[in-house]
Amino acid sequence: xxxxxxxxxxxxxxxxxxxxxxxxxxxxxxxxxxxxxxxxxxxxxxxxxxxxxxxxxxxxxxxxxxxxxxxxxxxxxxxxxxxxxxxxxxxxxxxxxxxxxxxxxxxxxxxxxxxxxxxxxxxxxxxxxxxxxxxxxxxxxxxxxxxxxxxxxxxxxxxxxxxxxxxxxxxxxxxxxxxxxxxxxxxxxxxxxxxxxxxxxxxxxxxxxxxxxxxxxxxxxxxxxxxxxxxxxxxxxxxxxxxxxxxxxxxxxxxxxxxxxxxxxxxxxxxxxxxxxxxxxxxxxxxxxxxxxxxxxxxxxxxxxxxxxxxxxxxxxxxxxxxxxxxxxxxxxxxxxxxxxxxxxxxxxxxxxxxxxxxxxxxxxxxxxxxxxxxxxxxxxxxxxxxxxxxxxxxxxxxxxxxxxxxxxxxxxxxxxxxxxxxxxxxxxxxxxxxxxxxxxxxxxxxxxxxxxxxxxxxxxxxxxxxxxxxxxxxxxxxxxxxxxxxxxxxxxxxxxxxxxxxxxxxxxxxxxxxxxxxxxxxxxxxxxxxxxxxxxxxxxxxxxxxxxxxxxxxxxxxxxxxxxxxxxxxxxxxxxxxxxxxxxxxxxxxxxxxxxxxxxxxxxxxxxxxxxxxxxxxxxxxxxxxxxxxxxxxxxxxxxxxxxxxxxxxxxxxxxxxxxxxxx
Ligand code: GTP
Ligand code: MG
Numbered sequence: 001x002x003x004x005x006x007x008x009x010x011x012x013x014x015x016x017x018x019x020x021x022x023x024x025x026x027x028x029x030x031x032x033x034x035x036x037x038x039x040x041x042x043x044x045x046x047x048x049x050x051x052x053x054x055x056x057x058x059x060x061x062x063x064x065x066x067x068x069x070x071x072x073x074x075x076x077x078x079x080x081x082x083x084x085x086x087x088x089x090x091x092x093x094x095x096x097x098x099x100x101x102x103x104x105x106x107x108x109x110x111x112x113x114x115x116x117x118x119x120x121x122x123x124x125x126x127x128x129x130x131x132x133x134x135x136x137x138x139x140x141x142x143x144x145x146x147x148x149x150x151x152x153x154x155x156x157x158x159x160x161x162x163x164x165x166x167x168x169x170x171x172x173x174x175x176x177x178x179x180x181x182x183x184x185x186x187x188x189x190x191x192x193x194x195x196x197x198x199x200x201x202x203x204x205x206x207x208x209x210x211x212x213x214x215x216x217x218x219x220x221x222x223x224x225x226x227x228x229x230x231x232x233x234x235x236x237x238x239x240x241x242x243x244x245x246x247x248x249x250x251x252x253x254x255x256x257x258x259x260x261x262x263x264x265x266x267x268x269x270x271x272x273x274x275x276x277x278x279x280x281x282x283x284x285x286x287x288x289x290x291x292x293x294x295x296x297x298x299x300x301x302x303x304x305x306x307x308x309x310x311x312x313x314x315x316x317x318x319x320x321x322x323x324x325x326x327x328x329x330x331x332x333x334x335x336x337x338x339x340x341x342x343x344x345x346x347x348x349x350x351x352x353x354x355x356x357x358x359x360x361x362x363x364x365x366x367x368x369x370x371x372x373x374x375x376x377x378x379x380x381x382x383x384x385x386x387x388x389x390x391x392x393x394x395x396x397x398x399x400x401x402x403x404x405x406x407x408x409x410x411x412x413x414x415x416x417x418x419x420x421x422x423x424x425x426x427x428x429x430x431x432x433x434x435x436x437x438x439x440x441x442x443x444x445x446x447x448x449x450x451x452x453x454x455x456x457x458x459x460x461x462x463x464x465x466x467x468x469x470x471x472x473x474x475x476x477x478x479x480x481x482x483x484x485x486x487x488x489x490x491x492x493x494x495x496x497x498x499x500x501x502x503x504x505x506x507x508x509x510x511x512x513x514x515x516x517x518x519x520x521x522x523x524x525x526x527x528x529x530x531x532x533x534x535x536x537x538x539x540x541x542x543x544x545x546x547x548x549x550x551x552x553x554x555x556x557x558x559x560x561x562x563x564x565x566x567x568x569x570x571x572x573x574x575x576x577x578x579x580x581x582x583x584x585x586x587x588x589x590x591x592x593x594x595x596x597x598x599x600x601x602x603x604x605x606x607x608x609x610x611x612x613x614x615x616x617x618x619x620x621x622x623x624x625x626x627x628x629x630x631x632x633x634x635x636x637x638x639x640x641x642x643x644x645x646x647x648x649x650x651x652x653x654x655x656x657x658x659x660x661x662x663x664x665x
Contacts, residue, residue: 223463226492228462229462237315238527239318239341239452240342240458240526241340243323244325244337246346248325256290257287257426258432260290270286270290273287273289282298291303304329306335319339321337321340323368325368326364327362330364331582334582338640339528341379345380348389351390360568369411370567371645374645380408380419385425387440397443430447460526461525462492464525465491466549467547467548468529468546470541470542472543473542484501484547486529488525490638491549493513493531496510498550499531501545502553503630505556506537507535512532513530515528544587554638556664559661561622563622564619564646570652572613573613575592576592578590579647581646582644583630584640584641588627595610596621633661642657644656644657
């Protein structure tokens with residue numbers, strides 16, 4: 001079936017070419033009609049009041065539109081984040097990273113406006129020297145900025161593969177890309193109950209598998225003995241720990257400090273970071289530099305892609321996934337955090353900063369908390385960082401607990417699964433030992449490391465057929481080798497195992513495995529591994545694909561039924577809405593083809609059939625058609641391949657699950 005896609009801007013372009021300026025509705029009338037939802041907007045509105053589609057006449061630059069369209073739809077290429085490596089070293093080769101580098105400025109953090117203006121200079125062509133926010137806002141309406149933003153996000157999606165080699169010279173860091181962001185204004189919504197209803201409905205829902213034979217046989221799978229961990233094994237359980245939180249809250253500094261305290265960063269390396277950071281006038285970022293390893297990240301003082309590092313606690317082999325906090329890089333945060341078993345939400349306790357993170361439109365604290373909960377993470381440490389900046393005030397700590405606690409509850413976190421730890425990464429208070437600063441003597445709880453050890457071990461799907469979503473591909477052309485990196489979600493592999501590489505549907509043989517850059521004989525569910533493959537063309541292995549058991553292929557589809565929950569503050573979703581569809585490490589352009597029903601948020605039952613749109617905080621059953629097929633499973637069969645995020649204009653507008661594969665490829 002051929003489906004024609006049309007982004008709002010494209011709709012406009014089409015519309016615009018059919019008009020002469022004299023025919024513009026804005027001139028003739030005091031209203032303009034939205035081409036998507038047909039709502040009549042006041043001429044002063046730059047975007048549709050109902051669905052957010054931009055008003056055409058504001059966009060007068062086709063060069064920019066072409067670029068943006070290419071970014072959104074050129075998703076095939078965006079999936080292949082090829083990283084070429086030699087035997088023991090990896091060299092980042094991310095074409096889009098260099099693209100995004102071109103956008104960087106020298107002004108350090110929070111310089112999105114500079115980027116936007118730079119884009120504007122390049123693409124719209126105003127004179128040089130107009131790169132100020134004033135210039136930007138004077139001539140560019142808000143909706144336009146959103147579009148520029150989104151374009152950049154698409155760029156960054158492709159540049160998200162990161163290897164922190166400088167951190168651990170002997171280790172290879174598997175990594176990640178992608179994102180999302182939502183607006184959460186006003187009161188906390190009851191995301192939890194909505195999601196629970198959605199999940200429940202998925203289990204009991206009217207699943208209509210296009211390939212029932214495939215699904216049935218999956219249930220009959222019998223694992224071989226070697227695939228199951230032996231009880232006698234004393235190795236530490238792997239815990240994938242996502243470090244999330246608002247920009248600048250100190251996630252990388254905290255991660256770097258922890259790694260240093262636990263001996264994963266040598267004194268010599270630390271001295272080097274300190275020296276280099278000071279030289280660049282960024283002395284306070286020395287610990288963050290251990291994770292923010294790219295020149296652009298260091299220059300801007302901002303994490304852009306997820307960094308991966310490792311340390312051992314008493315109970316766990318911890319995989320640290322240090323996420324970017326800036327809203328532009330939420331797509332990257334998503335891919336890292338989808339792998340998480342547990343999470344640390346870092347809060348900046350400083351006056352004004354905690355509040356900024358909680359801001360409904362600009363803050364990422366709420367959005368990250370909502371996202372990780374919707375990824376299935378239910379164990380959380382809230383690291384209340386920068387307590388030194390508030391003189392280790394108990395009152396400030398209590399206020400943060402009370403305000404954020406209410407919101408976390410509304411997201412579905414149980415009080416008993418959330419630990420609150422006051423600390424200071426910079427002053428090394430309460431990280432791996434009890435605080436030495438007397439001003440924190442009022443605190444008698446566990447330190448951060450102890451709190452990590454008190455996480456419940458994650459459950460693993462050892463007895464199910466192999467599933468490994470590919471988040472990164474490493475190619476070594478000289479040796480003709482290709483490795484797929486990612487987290488094993490189910491099953492196990494070892495050297496000699498045959499695997500089916502999707503979506504190319506090619507069988508390959510596992511040559512060798514690496515875990516934390518060490519060769520390992522077997523990879524089992526929960527492990528982050530690099531699987532070196534034989535017998536396959538490197539072009540057939542791509543990020544966003546999946547390694548699976550040859551007898552239990554996962555589905556590859558473009559027409560899906562979803563149950564979605566529209567996030568608080570998001571613009572309505574309409575039939576025909578164009579969205580970015582995110583699922584495990586893949587993303588694709590999607591069009592809402594049908595809104596089947598609205599669901600009652602309390603019971604999950606159908607409240608209204610065939611509504612015209614879905615508003616914020618409503619849940620609904622929708623059908624989406626993707627521009628290209630993706631690897632997918634129904635949520636009831638495989639959670640990780642059935643959890644989706646819908647984004648538009650740089651924001652996450654909905655979270656959901658796949659309830660039915662309508663049409664398989
Ligand atoms: P993004 O990844 O860009 O979202 O930022 P981040 O959360 O990783 O923050 P980062 O570690 O880059 O730190 C941002 C700034 O906060 C740096 O200047 C740090 O020195 C500072 N910082 C981090 N932890 C502390 C702390 O405990 N106390 C104080 N006073 N400053 C801190
Ligand atoms: Mg950071």
